[in-house]
Amino acid sequence: MTYVPIGHDATVYAPPAETPEPELYHPKTFIGKYIWSQDAKVIAIQYSITAIGVGLVALVLSWLMRLQLGFPNTFSFIDPSAYLQMVSMHGMIMVIYLLTALFLGGFGNYLIPLMVGARDMVFPYLNMLSYWIYLFAVLLLLASFFVPGGPTGAGWTMYPPQAILTGAPGAGWGIILMLVSLAFFIVGFTMGGLNYVVTVLQARTRGMTLMRMPLTVWAIFTATILALLAFPALFVSAIMMTLDLTLGTSFFMPGIVSQGKQLGYGGGSPVLFQHLFWFFGHPEVYIVALPAFGIVSDILSVNARKNIFGYRMMVWAIVGIGALSFVVWAHHMYVSGMNPYFGFFFATTTLIIAIPTALKVYNWVLTLWQGNIRLNVPMLFAIGFIFTFIHGGLTGIFLGNVAVDLALSDTMFVVAHFHMVMAIAPVLVVMGAIYHWYPKMTGRMLDDTLGKIHFWVTFLGSYAIYLPMHYLGFLGVPRRYYAMGDTYFVPDSAQSLNASITIAALVVGVFQLLFLYNLVWSYFKGKPSGDNPWEATTLEWQTADTPPKHGNFGPELPVVYRWAYDYSVPGAAKDFIPQNEPPDLSAAGAGVPRT
Amino acid sequence: MTTTLVALAVIMAAVIWWLVRPSIGARPWVEQRTLVPDPGAAGLPFPTVKLGLGVFIVVATSLFALSISAYLMRREGADWRPLAQPAVLWFSTAVLGLASVFFQRASGAAKSGPVARVRTQLFAGGACTFAFLAGQLWAWRQLESAGYYLTTNPANAFFYFLTALHAAHVLGGLFVWGKTTVRVLRGAGAPEVRMSVELCTLYWHFLLVVWIALFGLLSLT
Numbered sequence: 001m002t003y004v005p006i007g008h009d010a011t012v013y014a015p016p017a018e019t020p021e022p023e024l025y026h027p028k029t030f031i032g033k034y035i036w037s038q039d040a041k042v043i044a045i046q047y048s049i050t051a052i053g054v055g056l057v058a059l060v061l062s063w064l065m066r067l068q069l070g071f072p073n074t075f076s077f078i079d080p081s082a083y084l085q086m087v088s089m090h091g092m093i094m095v096i097y098l099l100t101a102l103f104l105g106g107f108g109n110y111l112i113p114l115m116v117g118a119r120d121m122v123f124p125y126l127n128m129l130s131y132w133i134y135l136f137a138v139l140l141l142l143a144s145f146f147v148p149g150g151p152t153g154a155g156w157t158m159y160p161p162q163a164i165l166t167g168a169p170g171a172g173w174g175i176i177l178m179l180v181s182l183a184f185f186i187v188g189f190t191m192g193g194l195n196y197v198v199t200v201l202q203a204r205t206r207g208m209t210l211m212r213m214p215l216t217v218w219a220i221f222t223a224t225i226l227a228l229l230a231f232p233a234l235f236v237s238a239i240m241m242t243l244d245l246t247l248g249t250s251f252f253m254p255g256i257v258s259q260g261k262q263l264g265y266g267g268g269s270p271v272l273f274q275h276l277f278w279f280f281g282h283p284e285v286y287i288v289a290l291p292a293f294g295i296v297s298d299i300l301s302v303n304a305r306k307n308i309f310g311y312r313m314m315v316w317a318i319v320g321i322g323a324l325s326f327v328v329w330a331h332h333m334y335v336s337g338m339n340p341y342f343g344f345f346f347a348t349t350t351l352i353i354a355i356p357t358a359l360k361v362y363n364w365v366l367t368l369w370q371g372n373i374r375l376n377v378p379m380l381f382a383i384g385f386i387f388t389f390i391h392g393g394l395t396g397i398f399l400g401n402v403a404v405d406l407a408l409s410d411t412m413f414v415v416a417h418f419h420m421v422m423a424i425a426p427v428l429v430v431m432g433a434i435y436h437w438y439p440k441m442t443g444r445m446l447d448d449t450l451g452k453i454h455f456w457v458t459f460l461g462s463y464a465i466y467l468p469m470h471y472l473g474f475l476g477v478p479r480r481y482y483a484m485g486d487t488y489f490v491p492d493s494a495q496s497l498n499a500s501i502t503i504a505a506l507v508v509g510v511f512q513l514l515f516l517y518n519l520v521w522s523y524f525k526g527k528p529s530g531d532n533p534w535e536a537t538t539l540e541w542q543t544a545d546t547p548p549k550h551g552n553f554g555p556e557l558p559v560v561y562r563w564a565y566d567y568s569v570p571g572a573a574k575d576f577i578p579q580n581e582p583p584d585l586s587a588a589g590a591g592v593p594r595t
Numbered sequence: 596m597t598t599t600l601v602a603l604a605v606i607m608a609a610v611i612w613w614l615v616r617p618s619i620g621a622r623p624w625v626e627q628r629t630l631v632p633d634p635g636a637a638g639l640p641f642p643t644v645k646l647g648l649g650v651f652i653v654v655a656t657s658l659f660a661l662s663i664s665a666y667l668m669r670r671e672g673a674d675w676r677p678l679a680q681p682a683v684l685w686f687s688t689a690v691l692g693l694a695s696v697f698f699q700r701a702s703g704a705a706k707s708g709p710v711a712r713v714r715t716q717l718f719a720g721g722a723c724t725f726a727f728l729a730g731q732l733w734a735w736r737q738l739e740s741a742g743y744y745l746t747t748n749p750a751n752a753f754f755y756f757l758t759a760l761h762a763a764h765v766l767g768g769l770f771v772w773g774k775t776t777v778r779v780l781r782g783a784g785a786p787e788v789r790m791s792v793e794l795c796t797l798y799w800h801f802l803l804v805v806w807i808a809l810f811g812l813l814s815l816t
Contacts, residue, residue, distance in 0.1 A: 122643050123644075123647060190651070194647050194650050194654075197650050198646050198647045198650060201646060202646060209623070210617045210621075211617060211618055212623050225610070228657070229654070230657075232654060232657045232658035233661050236665060240665070240756070243756070248745075249745060249746055249749070249752040250674075250749055250752065251669065251753075251756075266674055267673065267674030268749065269668065269669060272669055275596055275668070276665060279599065279661070311623060312623075319611070319614060326603055561626070565624070583626055
């Protein structure tokens with residue numbers, strides 16, 4: 001329970017850590033090492049594979065939806081119920097089971113211990129349970145495809161009363177499985193989330209002050225706090241809706257006549273559900289976006305060979321965005337009916353959140369300014385993110401205003417907006433992050449040419465999908481509609497646009513298979529990467545082994561002497577100085593802080 | 596949602612207070628050549644497991660604050676008919692309070708006293724907690740026999756929901772209590788179980804605070 005002595009006198013620079021090293025769990029069998037593993041790195045990969053696997057299901061669902069929208073009345077197996085089920089499952093899987101799980105369970109598990117200089121998460125057993133409960137939640141969700149009535153078709157928002165009324169697709173087993181799966185997901189996430197937060201707080205290595213942490217860690221840490229505080233809202237609403245459905249309570253269900261029959265419900269408030277749902281739902285946007293912000297900051301800094309511009313402000317912006325994200329939820333409910341003063345309040349808070357967000361965008365651009373830019377694949381994805389995020393962010397400012405939102409609500413404009421800001425933008429970061437850290441995870445580089453093709457098709461293809469979709473929204477094309485029929489205010493050309501969007505979506509989707517191929521091919525045949533192929537400063541690139549072995553850092557934990565962004569330091573021998581490199585006291589000016 | 600926002604504001608204030616000191620004056624871009632005391636250098640001054648429990652308590656606080664918010668919003672409906680509070684809830688409150696006291700004493704005993712005292716206090720705390728759960732069940736039975744069924748009225752549904760949510764947390768606590776008690780019965784010394792007992796104590800105080808808040812809310816409204 002003590003530290004292994006360090007070869008040099010590290011305590012001159014960094015005080016001894018107050019938290020003793022934990023006893024590491026040592027697996028002895030294949031199953032202990034790769035299946036019931038308590039190693040955060042293995043758990044991260046388990047999370048990532050599961051999340052990407054279930055994400056592929058959601059991707060296929062989106063293809064089917066697009067086929068219906070682009071070429072209506074062509075595919076007989078897509079009926080209105082099936083279409084609504086595809087929309088609902090696509091949304092829920094992508095937001096919760098892919099993005100949340102991948103950013104926090106995947107990247108969080110892999111990067112937090114390595115980046116803060118810890119051997120593992122502080123509660124490894126709980127961490128392992130977290131993954132298995134997540135997997136169980138995923139299986140429950142996927143099981144709903146095979147139950148009578150199929151999965152729920154109530155939309156990813158699952159608004160009552162229609163979500164549980166007979167006649168709505170999947171109103172029996174489908175919605176129950178969805179609600180129970182969500183409850184399990186939240187329990188599992190809470191176990192993982194406790195780990196991420198406490199590891200950042202307690203297990204940082206010597207010298208790793210809070211303000212020396214890479215922005216990736218700051219962002220995942222803050223997103224986890226948001227998730228820990230926001231998911232209980234979904235948990236409560238899931239339980240209450242399950243009770244309404246199974247036991248006949250009236251938390252959310254009003255007195256209602258369904259299919260000519262008066263149901264036993266009475267007085268429940270569907271708007272109460274909306275409040276609870278969006279109290280979770282809006283922070284959820286930032287649970288997905290904040291890790292993307294952090295990761296993109298680090299990728300930009302490494303590949304611009306410059307320190308991140310305004311590090312301290314970036315930290316405060318992450319925390320500020322996190323705090324503000326809890327007081328904007330009702331902007332999703334402008335059309336549900338609310339006191340105009342509340343509308344004004346929520347519009348104001350929504351617009352205020354643009355300030356720290358814009359600050360981050362400026363800082364990313366200023367980080368690139370006069371940088372010695374390496375336009376490699378991760379960097380392409382990071383720059384692509386800036387474009388799509390600005391685009392989606394600006395349309396968010398439109399929709400944050402009550403007067404504009406009333407007109408655009410429930411149109412394709414909203415679909416285009418949130419896909420740009422919380423689907424394409426974070427997914428570009430996920431891709432960039434995988435290209436960036438894959439060499440550390442496997443010891444091999446991903447193929448560069450395939451990566452570039454993947455980027456350009458994904459980036460340009462995303463615009464081909466979503467730019468025209470904004471226009472469809474302006475035309476008044478509603479979202480969630482199975483078919484347009486003879487709608488007088490929508491011109492025929494809208495259908496041609498829909499067809500072109502579908503073709504773009506299919507092309508982009510198919511090129512993701514190229515990415516999967518690259519992941520598998522490079523694992524066996526990729527160019528060996530070495531320990532630090534990007535010449536980065538953060539601790540995960542300074543491990544003795546690549547991929548890092550159990551315990552991450554060999555016998556000695558690193559000591560941190562500097563922040564994570566010492567790139568192109570004037571007078572330094574190399575254009576990067578790793579965080580664990582001691583200062584050169586023999587150099588001129590030794591003992592005098594460099595300013 | 597005011598209740599939730601107040602709870603959140605308190606949590607956020609704590610986070611910001613924690614963050615201000617190490618970050619306002621920090622200049623991480625300046626290479627540090629000599630030891631400079633840095634408030635953000637070390638972890639928080641709590642054992643890691645205690646901090647873990649603290650974070651869980653924050654999550655559970657959010658859960659209860661949201662449930663209370665939902666209760667307050669729903670009770671404004673025209674169909675809300677308050678139920679008659681069973682008197683046995685006063686008994687439940689008293690025994691949960693006693694459980695908290697016994698756990699506090701167990702915690703003190705684990706620091707200095709013989710393990711036999713720890714064992715006695717743990718048993719007493721556990722027994723009181725089972726008595727609390729029995730009291731809650733009794734209250735449910737009384738309500739049921741008086742015709743206050745789950746689906747009769749939203750006030751009833753919320754009563755059952757909130758008490759069940761709290762009881763689920765009590766059961767979780769009893770699981771850890773059970774593990775600790777088994778360790779003591781198998782001969783573990785006071786220093787070995789000290790942390791477990793301290794964690795139980797902290798958690799039972801939290802359970803008591805939440806119950807008093809719920810009981811007050813259900814009684815006053």
